[in-house]
Amino acid sequence: MRNIRIYTLFLASFWLVACASSSPSVPAGTPCVAASFSVVDSFPGARRGRCDVRGADHVRLTILPEDTGYINPSPWYAFKIVPTQAGRATVTLNYKVGKHRYEPKMSFDGLAWTSIDATQVTISNNEKQASINVMLDTRTVWISAQELITPPIYDRWNNAIAAQYDVQLSQLGLSLRQQPIHVLRSESDSPDVLFLVGRQHPPEVSGAFAFFAFFEALMADTDTANAFRDRFDIVAIPMLNPDGVIGGNWRHNSGGTDLNRDWGPFTQPETQLIRDLLDDMDATGQSIRLFLDFHSTRRNVFYTQDDDNPTRPPRFTRTWLANAKPRVPFYDFANDENPTDKVGVSKNYMYSRYNIPASTYEVGDETDRNAVQRAAAMFADELMKLMLQPDLFE
Numbered sequence: 001m002r003n004i005r006i007y008t009l010f011l012a013s014f015w016l017v018a019c020a021s022s023s024p025s026v027p028a029g030t031p032c033v034a035a036s037f038s039v040v041d042s043f044p045g046a047r048r049g050r051c052d053v054r055g056a057d058h059v060r061l062t063i064l065p066e067d068t069g070y071i072n073p074s075p076w077y078a079f080k081i082v083p084t085q086a087g088r089a090t091v092t093l094n095y096k097v098g099k100h101r102y103e104p105k106m107s108f109d110g111l112a113w114t115s116i117d118a119t120q121v122t123i124s125n126n127e128k129q130a131s132i133n134v135m136l137d138t139r140t141v142w143i144s145a146q147e148l149i150t151p152p153i154y155d156r157w158n159n160a161i162a163a164q165y166d167v168q169l170s171q172l173g174l175s176l177r178q179q180p181i182h183v184l185r186s187e188s189d190s191p192d193v194l195f196l197v198g199r200q201h202p203p204e205v206s207g208a209f210a211f212f213a214f215f216e217a218l219m220a221d222t223d224t225a226n227a228f229r230d231r232f233d234i235v236a237i238p239m240l241n242p243d244g245v246i247g248g249n250w251r252h253n254s255g256g257t258d259l260n261r262d263w264g265p266f267t268q269p270e271t272q273l274i275r276d277l278l279d280d281m282d283a284t285g286q287s288i289r290l291f292l293d294f295h296s297t298r299r300n301v302f303y304t305q306d307d308d309n310p311t312r313p314p315r316f317t318r319t320w321l322a323n324a325k326p327r328v329p330f331y332d333f334a335n336d337e338n339p340t341d342k343v344g345v346s347k348n349y350m351y352s353r354y355n356i357p358a359s360t361y362e363v364g365d366e367t368d369r370n371a372v373q374r375a376a377a378m379f380a381d382e383l384m385k386l387m388l389q390p391d392l393f394e
């Protein structure tokens with residue numbers, strides 16, 4: 001009996017040693033080295049979590065959100081695979097919080113992205129695990145929940161817009177971690193303002209594609225857009241939460257706060273910039289006439305005011321979206337008119353402060369990006385046409 005126990009103990013310790021040597025576990029921020037590749041998370045937007053090596057060509061990542069506060073189930077992941085030899089790589093995403101949501105995308109340069117074919121992704125029945133298989137050559141591969149639209153990409157876009165159009169680009173201020181937050185303003189003398197905000201929520205990249213296309217349509221050299229820019233000023237903040245984007249956060253800024261629940265309380269540096277900007281605009285006689293906040297969710301939907309919350313002008317958003325609908329047959333969307341009582345949400349704050357049409361422009365996580373951009377341009381065109389109708393915004 002005693003011998004058997006010793007033998008069992010010996011076996012157990014043998015397996016412990018064996019497992020320790022063949023299955024190293026490294027925390028986030030440390031390269032995770034398997035025999036045929038490494039998994040790296042040292043770039044803006046990365047989120048990999050703890051990494052366990054399961055075999056020569058297999059690692060498992062523990063996917064966790066940025067903090068332990070209440071968090072929307074937006075389980076972001078992004079990492080690089082650096083091969084040491086060509087062949088198959090399997091990365092298992094192990095969700096400790098939430099379930100697999102975002103269809104993985106891959107890139108060889110961090111700029112051009114393709115979806116990983118669904119046949120290469122195995123999702124467990126409870127959706128708590130997703131295993132991604134890729135064939136490696138010698139190139140580094142980025143794998144990410146969505147395309148990496150990080151501050152350097154915004155900088156490039158902002159600078160291109162400012163160079164190409166009559167738009168002033170300036171720094172509105174700094175995030176909690178001292179990252180610049182930029183604002184674009186059209187150079188109009190009009191006191192009447194269209195106000196746009198983007199990227200309060202880090203994973204909401206499809207909304208960023210809509211934001212870019214929407215803004216570019218406002219800048220277009222068309223009769224409508226030219227007339228619009230004469231009549232209205234445009235103030236746009238493309239990315240309010242750079243810290244969250246850089247951190248690969250699911251939801252929050254670096255202060256553990258959902259910025260889109262902080263309009264009104266204004267507890268964070270990012271939302272305080274909004275408060276100060278609005279106060280400034282009010283003080284200088286500018287008048288915000290319409291507000292749009294770009295986001296992503298599981299479907300294409302606009303969250304707007306209902307009849308119990310009349311806007312100036314009345315039923316504007318309903319008319320706008322109805323006008324746009326026949327022009328976007330390739331883009332299914334809903335208009336969810338809902339109460340305005342949820343505290344801290346940008347659209348509700350802007351509605352209650354100004355009684356203006358204020359909408360959350362939500363784009364489906366996986367909506368075709370080309371459709372997102374084409375539709376955004378149509379929505380912008382129809383918005384401008386309606387806002388230009390005589391007497392509507394007098």
Ligand SMILES: [Zn+2]
Pocket residue numbers: 201204260295296
């Ligand atoms: Zn959002």
